[in-house]
Amino acid sequence: MLKANIKNDFPVFQNNDLVYLDSAASALTPKPVIEALKEYYTDYSVNVHRGVYRLSYQATKKYEEARQTIADHIGATFAETIFTRGASSALNLVASSYGMSNLKPGDEIIVSELEHHSHLLPWQQVAKKTGAKLVFVPLTKAGRITVENFKKVLNDHTKMVALTHVSNVMGYQTPIEEIIRLAHEKNALVSVDAAQSVPHQSVDVKAMDCDFLSFSGHKMCGPTGIGVLYGKKALLDAMEPIEFGGDMNDYVDKQTAHFKDTPYKFETGTPPIAQALGLAEAFRYLDAIGFDDIKAHEKALLNKTIEALNNIEGVVVYNPSAETAIIAFNLNDVHPHDAVSFFDEDQIALRAGHHCAQTVIQFLGVPATLRAAFYIYNTEADVERFIKNVKEAIAFFKAAGF
Amino acid sequence: MRDLKNLYRQIIMDHYKNPRHKGLTSEEGYIKEHIKNPSCGDDITIQSKIEDNTVKDIRHEGTGCSICCSSASVLATLLKDKSVAEAQTFTRNYINMITNQSYDKNFDFEDAIAYQGVKDFPARTKCATIAWLAFEQTLKKQVK
Numbered sequence: 073m074l075k076a077n078i079k080n081d082f083p084v085f086q087n088n089d090l091v092y093l094d095s096a097a098s099a100l101t102p103k104p105v106i107e108a109l110k111e112y113y114t115d116y117s118v119n120v121h122r123g124v125y126r127l128s129y130q131a132t133k134k135y136e137e138a139r140q141t142i143a144d145h146i147g148a149t150f151a152e153t154i155f156t157r158g159a160s161s162a163l164n165l166v167a168s169s170y171g172m173s174n175l176k177p178g179d180e181i182i183v184s185e186l187e188h189h190s191h192l193l194p195w196q197q198v199a200k201k202t203g204a205k206l207v208f209v210p211l212t213k214a215g216r217i218t219v220e221n222f223k224k225v226l227n228d229h230t231k232m233v234a235l236t237h238v239s240n241v242m243g244y245q246t247p248i249e250e251i252i253r254l255a256h257e258k259n260a261l262v263s264v265d266a267a268q269s270v271p272h273q274s275v276d277v278k279a280m281d282c283d284f285l286s287f288s289g290h291k292m293c294g295p296t297g298i299g300v301l302y303g304k305k306a307l308l309d310a311m312e313p314i315e316f317g318g319d320m321n322d323y324v325d326k327q328t329a330h331f332k333d334t335p336y337k338f339e340t341g342t343p344p345i346a347q348a349l350g351l352a353e354a355f356r357y358l359d360a361i362g363f364d365d366i367k368a369h370e371k372a373l374l375n376k377t378i379e380a381l382n383n384i385e386g387v388v389v390y391n392p393s394a395e396t397a398i399i400a401f402n403l404n405d406v407h408p409h410d411a412v413s414f415f416d417e418d419q420i421a422l423r424a425g426h427h428c429a430q431t432v433i434q435f436l437g438v439p440a441t442l443r444a445a446f447y448i449y450n451t452e453a454d455v456e457r458f459i460k461n462v463k464e465a466i467a468f469f470k471a472a473g474f
Numbered sequence: 475m476r477d478l479k480n481l482y483r484q485i486i487m488d489h490y491k492n493p494r495h496k497g498l499t500s501e502e503g504y505i506k507e508h509i510k511n512p513s514c515g516d517d518i519t520i521q522s523k524i525e526d527n528t529v530k531d532i533r534h535e536g537t538g539c540s541i542c543c544s545s546a547s548v549l550a551t552l553l554k555d556k557s558v559a560e561a562q563t564f565t566r567n568y569i570n571m572i573t574n575q576s577y578d579k580n581f582d583f584e585d586a587i588a589y590q591g592v593k594d595f596p597a598r599t600k601c602a603t604i605a606w607l608a609f610e611q612t613l614k615k616q617v618k
Contacts, residue, residue, distance in 0.1 A: 407538065407540060409538070409539035409541075409542075409598070409601060410540050412597075413595055413597070413598060416597065417477065417478055425513055425515055426515050433515070439515050439517075439537045439538075468478070468479075472487055473482075473491060474487075474490075474540070
């Protein structure tokens, strides 16, 4: 059980009677994370890795401690934990660096229709530029990636597997460990998009044995503008940087430069310092609540919502079997953008659209969907208010002539 | 009471359920503009035919919410047979009204006045303007 007053940790609720169901896009920010950001700007507020003065040393120490905290939480080492602008940048780094240099005509890249654009488009580019072939795991009727279907596309040509851990539209959990095991048998590497899993469940990269794993800060109560790429040390050592400039080199002359070791060679320019401190704090905050309790809490809200939706005439749920708390749905005969305005009137924040995953929407065969995504601060009262609004919306649009 | 009730007025619902001038044509003399709103998936194509400095015809096709689809139908109904100058003035005033920019307060918007409530829903202004922006582009393409 989560503590009952968890909403008090999130200042945004002080001035808003908000039912926030868009956490799959961005989670809200709790006080300790805001304090961590404030601490940086108030107490250090200077650059890292550069100054020889005391304040810069202090900022650098805090920044690198944050990296170690984050590494510890995902079972990685310091050198394997690269800061990026977000999950998108992290996923792009794998494709731009590893993909562009190592793939060639005849190679195959396995992706799926469940991928977020940030995990599909980089590999589309790699395929286009290198001549490798993009291959899609056939989804089941329900829209799932299964081990059985993965085996249908895995073969000796497979060099890279780029799959989501949890779908941002369907909420399905990919059986990633088994997929990774099978991919490694074929000497293929696996890049995991963990943007929707790291905020909600304990993820250990060593236990998973993934080669690359990416996630964002802002989906897990951390700040915007920071994400993490985990990569196996040996792979990162062999990979080229994709951005060049200050801080990533250790020797420069007129014609050549020598780069630092990972993680620094992938991090040119002034890094997201405050954001790193904030993200480390977000990990501590979620850990203190406990990922087992978070999962149980979300599951209870999900079950309650799905059960209620099942009893309402005029709603279609596209992923009733989802194991994580993301619900893709529509009101019959009502475009999601019309529907979302109705919910907005009662300060219920839902997402409407294609959720940066147009191939999923195409798979579902609809123009767009509504999406409700639950997190730690959602309550049973939120579910009740949401369900009440679903019923009222159906009546409203019916009366309006939809 | 919800403001939304004011938004879904009869004119909007009528054009949403019974769109006029819907469907594209392959006849010659039409200029086409396709606009997608990537954030919500609205996807509208407008064709217009200009002859003798007059908007002879407007066609539309696409998918979107009620505000988006109905506004394409209202646009086609209202601007057909207007002079290019009238159509341009109408379009600019309409877009500016919806997006809270300065416009002629005395302008006669005819049935398009039904959309004035959209300005109170900033998240929906794109829906109400996408067809009009596409139409404006077709004018720009053929009126030098």
